[in-house]
Each structure stands twice: as structure tokens, then as C-alpha cells.
Amino acid sequence: MTQQAERTRRIPLSRDRVLAAAVVLADQVGIEALSMRRLAQELGVVPMALYKHVANKEELLDCMVDALVSEIDPPVRDAGWKDTVRLRVLSARGALLRHPWARQVLESRTNKTPAVLGYMDSFIGMFLAGGFSVDLTHHVMHALGSRMWGFTQELFDDSAGGDAAGLVTLPPEAQAAMFREMAERYPNILKVATASAHQDSVVGQGCDDQFEFEFALDLLLDGFERLHRQHWSSTPAQTSPAQTSPAQTSPAQTSTPATP
Amino acid sequence: MTQQAERTRRIPLSRDRVLAAAVVLADQVGIEALSMRRLAQELGVVPMALYKHVANKEELLDCMVDALVSEIDPPVRDAGWKDTVRLRVLSARGALLRHPWARQVLESRTNKTPAVLGYMDSFIGMFLAGGFSVDLTHHVMHALGSRMWGFTQELFDDSAGGDAAGLVTLPPEAQAAMFREMAERYPNILKVATASAHQDSVVGQGCDDQFEFEFALDLLLDGFERLHRQHWSSTPAQTSPAQTSPAQTSPAQTSTPATP
DNA sequence: ATTGACAAGTGTACGCCGTACACCTAACGT
DNA sequence: ACGTTAGGTGTACGGCGTACACTTGTCAAT
The missing domain is CATH 1.10.10.60 (Homeodomain-like)
Structure with a gap:
């Protein structure tokens, strides 16, 4: 016993x-x-x-x-801010892909643990070490948003594949009917969905998530770089990223009701 | 009775x-x-x-x-793609701010209703109408991600205010101690947090969310514009947004394990 | 060797949740 | 007058997180 x-x-x-x-x-x-x-x-x-x-x-x-x-690699040493940030984000993404639950949990958490704060602090440090002003760093962190963790809402590409997941189980004539239905109601979705699939199946099985993630990441990093160069490390009244938009001078109020 | x-x-x-x-x-x-x-x-x-x-x-x-x-305004007529998209996103953001639950629900949904598909379709249509290639439109939608709905993970600014929410209830000496603690452990967070607060309270009460949102949105839109101009409506093998990053040529595999 | 404190695991129970299923009942077309 | 049926009811089940009182195994101090 x-x-x-x-x-x-x-x-x-x-x-x-x-x-x-x-x-x-x-x-x-x-x-x-x-x-x-x-x-x-x-x-x-x-x-x-x-x-x-x-x-x-x-x-x-x-x-x-x-x-x-704790699975995210520490920042690489002896590299420019851009590569350092890029690699760190991709490392975070790796951890996230290994743990599918992480995205949802990360999204739902409101209290930040010391480890999370530490990661953020280190992340911010990469920009500051790269010569970013404190203000620009602040904005830049916002712009990255959840991309800092290696993910973004994939609201789009589930549906870019359309009902592809469900489609495959249906008989062919029903597939064709649904395809026609989609083509009629959502012509634009269909265009990009079929274009992104390089095979000739009716609806491609989605796209390369990793490519899309890096596309957006690099777009942002390039944008950061431009702003950084633009007013090197000086800190004018307020950084204004867009030169073209008319409402940019006073961005706080636009079409939305007052948000005090 | x-x-x-x-x-x-x-x-x-x-x-x-x-x-x-x-x-x-x-x-x-x-x-x-x-x-x-x-x-x-x-x-x-x-x-x-x-x-x-x-x-x-x-x-x-x-x-x-x-x-x-249904609360999101339809696209404005007779404007360039950039303004059209911008206003639409800000309208979506308005709806989201009126319904605090929407973000979480939107994040959790996997099945797309016809109304959601319709919104996406219309959204895609704005880029196509602006002369974007189908491929570029695809990437651009990914880059926007949840910003299409007027939100992004605000993982950062809750903590930029630090434990501010909890702090106010504490006695002053405890506040000071916690402040010192934060300054020591998270020096970088503290820098941007204090800088973004323009008053002299120990930790500012966050920042202007609307400004931050539009900052990131405009950064992306400007990036889209550059890519759009770059290869107008032609569709080369694959669009490559970043010229500087070494790993860009083959973005699908980097530090992460294979994702088939 | 005995004891007694304490950490670790147990058992029971409560109030919440979503919802299956059988039932009642009032309104309506015939 | 009557069967059909849409809409509201009542009961019940299995799941959840967890409060609280309990045993039990371990070990230090006596």
C-alpha cells in the first residue's frame, strides 16, 4: 500500500x-x-x-x-536597430507558431507580468539604442502593436481561402454553385484569393503567411527608418508621419465622436 | 390574468x-x-x-x-484610394469605440458572415479601384490586418501607463517605491511612458490612442503609396517591399522552423 | 521516540454557464 | 370547431472555476 x-x-x-x-x-x-x-x-x-x-x-x-x-531569443548583438528588431520579431513569431494558443492568450491578458514588461523594455531599448527619439520610439511601438509578438490578426486570409476549408467536403456541383455565388457577391475577394493561389484549383489554399507577415513588418520598418532619418534624434513638438493627408495636422478628431 | x-x-x-x-x-x-x-x-x-x-x-x-x-460608413465617393481607405478605417474605428466588446468578438470569430465578407470585399475594392494590382492589394490587406477594423492590439500602452491604474490607490510612499522599482527594472518603458505624458505626474495616464492609431495607419498608407507608384499596376514575380534587409529575397524561411 | 506544525493532496459543494428535450398555450388557417 | 404550429416554459445535464473543510505524509524540535 x-x-x-x-x-x-x-x-x-x-x-x-x-x-x-x-x-x-x-x-x-x-x-x-x-x-x-x-x-x-x-x-x-x-x-x-x-x-x-x-x-x-x-x-x-x-x-x-x-x-x-522565455522562448524568444535575446536581441542579437552588433547589428543595426533594424536587423535587431527584425530578427527579434521573427524569433517571437517562431515561439508563437510553436504554441498556437499563445496568440489568443496574449490578446486576452490585461495584466503584464514582469517577464512581459521585461520583453517590452528590451524591445524599446532596441530603438533607443538605434538613436530613435523617445517620442518616435513611442509611436513606433504603437505602430508595431501585436507585431511585436510576431502575430497580427489574420482576419483576412482565412476568408481569402474563402469557404475553402468547408468546400472540399462538398460534392463538385455544390462547389461550383458556391463558387458562382461567391464570384457574384464578393468579386473582389475572389480576385485576390484566386490570384494568390498559384495553382489552378477553384480556390487556392490560402497564401504564405510568413511572407505576408514579413511584408508588413518590412513595410513598417522601412517607414520607421524614413522617419528616423528625417528628424534624426531631434524631438519637435509632435511627429507627423503623413505629409499628404489633409486631416493630419489635428489627428485626434476626425469622423469619430469625441473621445475624451 | x-x-x-x-x-x-x-x-x-x-x-x-x-x-x-x-x-x-x-x-x-x-x-x-x-x-x-x-x-x-x-x-x-x-x-x-x-x-x-x-x-x-x-x-x-x-x-x-x-x-x-452595418454601423460602418460606406466608402466616400469621388476621392482617391488613400482618403477613401483612411476615412473608412476611421469610421470602423468609430464603431469599434462605441462598442468596446467588438474588438474581442471580432478577434474570436473564425466564421465570416456575409456582412463581414461584404465589408472585406468592399475594402479590397477600394484598392483595386485605386489601380492597385491584385497581388499588391493582397499584401496590403495583410499589412493592414485588424487595422481594417479600426483597432490594433494595444499591448503596449496599458503598460506604458505602467501600473498607473493600480498605483493611484496606493499610499504615496508605496507609489514612490514602485516607481523606483520600475525605473530600475524597466528603464526604457519608463522613458517613453514619462515622455508621452506631458504633465508632471509620476506616470502619465497613457497617451492619445487616436493619434497613435492614425500614426500607424498613415505610416502604412504612405508605404502602400510608395509601392503602388513603384510598379504602378504591373505585377512582377513577387513584390519585395524592403530593399535593405538581407533575408528579404527568400522571406519564407528565416529563424522559424519550417511551416508547411 | 513523540509531538505538533505545516505543506500537499482530497472530497464535497456551490453557483455559474450553454443548451437538449419535453411540455404548455395562444393564435390562426381551414 | 379544430388541428397545426410558433413562441414561451420548466426541468435537467454536464461542464466550468473555485471556496472550504478534511486527511495525510514529512520533518524539526522536544
Whole structure:
């Protein structure tokens, strides 16, 4: 009896083991299926046992984010700001692609853990070290937004593939009908969707996410570079990125109602 | 009795009424507090009654997104693509700011409703009408990402205000201690946070979101414009936005593992 | 060797959630 | 007058996070 007990509960659980199991489980079954009960079961333990090691589910999620951050490579040394930032973002993206749950969790978190703050601080430091003014750095961080973490909303390309995912299971004539329907109702979507697919299937299976991500990233980095060169490290009243837009002088109020 | 019944249940509920109530309730109590039960209660009805008008909660959320999309102004006529896109995005942003739940719901949705597809189609149409090649339009849509909806992850500026939200409730000496702590651990965050606050409080109360949003938007639009001018409407093998980055020639594989 | 404190795991229970399913009931076309 | 049916009801199930009281295994101090 005691021997069996000794055999079954060899390792006494610990915070790290809980955390690691949570990451693995989320990787495997998705974040929406990660429940305290399921996690406990995976660890061969009763649900409430977890609460001896994490305060609650929120804290668990925060810790999972920390684990993710720890996977991001530190900034490379001896390179210009642009390459440094670029590589760091792509490293973050790598971590994110390894952990599909991370995007959603990152989006939902409001409290920043020390690890997250540390990553941001280091990120900001890359621009400052590159000679960016504090103000420009501020704007630039906003412009990057979630791209800092290696992702952006992919609201578009799921639908660029259209109902492709669902389509394949349908009989051919229904596919054709749906295709005609789409061509009629969403001609523009169809144009870019078919153009981005270089094979001749009705609707291509999406596009190269990595290419698209880097396209946007480089577009931003090039923009940053121009602004940086433009007023090197001086700090005028307010940076104005756009020369062409008429409303740019007073950007705070436009078509939206007052936002005090 | 019948008279009372007639008085209490005057309007027989209908899909539209459910939907409208859901939007109002989400506006008021937040999306996380919007449950079928709560919504039913608000309508003076038993929870299961709702299921006679919406299939399930998913569909309800989809419909709420549709309602949001319907609030976005149509594209302005007789303007260049740049202004057209700019105004449309800012209109979407207006709708989003009026409905704080929308961002999260939009992020979580995977199925695109016809209204959403219609919005995207119209959005794509603005670029095509502006003479953008189909390929460039595709990339450009990706670069915009969720900015098309008028939002981006605000992962940064919550923390730029630092623990400001929590700070105010603390005694002054604790504030000072925390400030020193932050200054030591996150010097860079502190620099941009204090710089962006133009008052002399320890940590400014964030920055002008609207300005930051438009900063990034215009940065992108200017970038699009340059690419557009660069190879007007021709479609070379693949558009390459960055001239400087060494890895640009083959962007699909970098530091991340293979993504087939 | 005994004890007693304490950390770790257990069991039960509560209130929330979405929703399946059987039921009632009032209005309406025939 | 009557069957159909759309719309509202009641009950119930399985899942969730977690509060709280409990056992149990471990080890330091007596």
C-alpha cells in the first residue's frame, strides 16, 4: 500500500510541473479545452490540488505567457536597430507558431507580468539604442502593436481561402454553385484569393503567411527608418508621419465622436 | 390574468429584439458578462426562449458583429484610394469605440458572415479601384490586418501607463517605491511612458490612442503609396517591399522552423 | 521516540454557464 | 370547431472555476 503510493505519486507536482503540463496540454488540445479539471486529470491529481501551486486560472495563463516569452531569443548583438528588431520579431513569431494558443492568450491578458514588461523594455531599448527619439520610439511601438509578438490578426486570409476549408467536403456541383455565388457577391475577394493561389484549383489554399507577415513588418520598418532619418534624434513638438493627408495636422478628431 | 399577461408580454420578442438587447447589454456590462441567461433576464424571459430566435450563442455573436459592420460608413465617393481607405478605417474605428466588446468578438470569430465578407470585399475594392494590382492589394490587406477594423492590439500602452491604474490607490510612499522599482527594472518603458505624458505626474495616464492609431495607419498608407507608384499596376514575380534587409529575397524561411 | 506544525493532496459543494428535450398555450388557417 | 404550429416554459445535464473543510505524509524540535 505504502509502496504503491510511493510508486504512483513519485514526483510531488510542484509549480513548474503544473506549468509545463499546462503548456503541453494547450499545445495538444487547444486553449479552449484547457481547463483546470482537465489539467489536473492529465497530472493524475484532483482538480483542487492545482490550487496549491497556482492561485487561479488567470495566474496560470500569465505564467504560460511568461514561459512563451522565455522562448524568444535575446536581441542579437552588433547589428543595426533594424536587423535587431527584425530578427527579434521573427524569433517571437517562431515561439508563437510553436504554441498556437499563445496568440489568443496574449490578446486576452490585461495584466503584464514582469517577464512581459521585461520583453517590452528590451524591445524599446532596441530603438533607443538605434538613436530613435523617445517620442518616435513611442509611436513606433504603437505602430508595431501585436507585431511585436510576431502575430497580427489574420482576419483576412482565412476568408481569402474563402469557404475553402468547408468546400472540399462538398460534392463538385455544390462547389461550383458556391463558387458562382461567391464570384457574384464578393468579386473582389475572389480576385485576390484566386490570384494568390498559384495553382489552378477553384480556390487556392490560402497564401504564405510568413511572407505576408514579413511584408508588413518590412513595410513598417522601412517607414520607421524614413522617419528616423528625417528628424534624426531631434524631438519637435509632435511627429507627423503623413505629409499628404489633409486631416493630419489635428489627428485626434476626425469622423469619430469625441473621445475624451 | 389574461389582461396582465397581455400587458407584460406585449412585444413577442423576435430575433431583432434579442439582437438589439444583446448589443446594448454587451455595451453596458461587457462581453464577458453577456450570457444567454443574463440576456434572457434582461428581456424578461426564460433563458431557453432565446433559442427560438437564435441557434446558439455563437450565432448571436456573429449577428452582433453584423450589427457592428452595418454601423460602418460606406466608402466616400469621388476621392482617391488613400482618403477613401483612411476615412473608412476611421469610421470602423468609430464603431469599434462605441462598442468596446467588438474588438474581442471580432478577434474570436473564425466564421465570416456575409456582412463581414461584404465589408472585406468592399475594402479590397477600394484598392483595386485605386489601380492597385491584385497581388499588391493582397499584401496590403495583410499589412493592414485588424487595422481594417479600426483597432490594433494595444499591448503596449496599458503598460506604458505602467501600473498607473493600480498605483493611484496606493499610499504615496508605496507609489514612490514602485516607481523606483520600475525605473530600475524597466528603464526604457519608463522613458517613453514619462515622455508621452506631458504633465508632471509620476506616470502619465497613457497617451492619445487616436493619434497613435492614425500614426500607424498613415505610416502604412504612405508605404502602400510608395509601392503602388513603384510598379504602378504591373505585377512582377513577387513584390519585395524592403530593399535593405538581407533575408528579404527568400522571406519564407528565416529563424522559424519550417511551416508547411 | 513523540509531538505538533505545516505543506500537499482530497472530497464535497456551490453557483455559474450553454443548451437538449419535453411540455404548455395562444393564435390562426381551414 | 379544430388541428397545426410558433413562441414561451420548466426541468435537467454536464461542464466550468473555485471556496472550504478534511486527511495525510514529512520533518524539526522536544
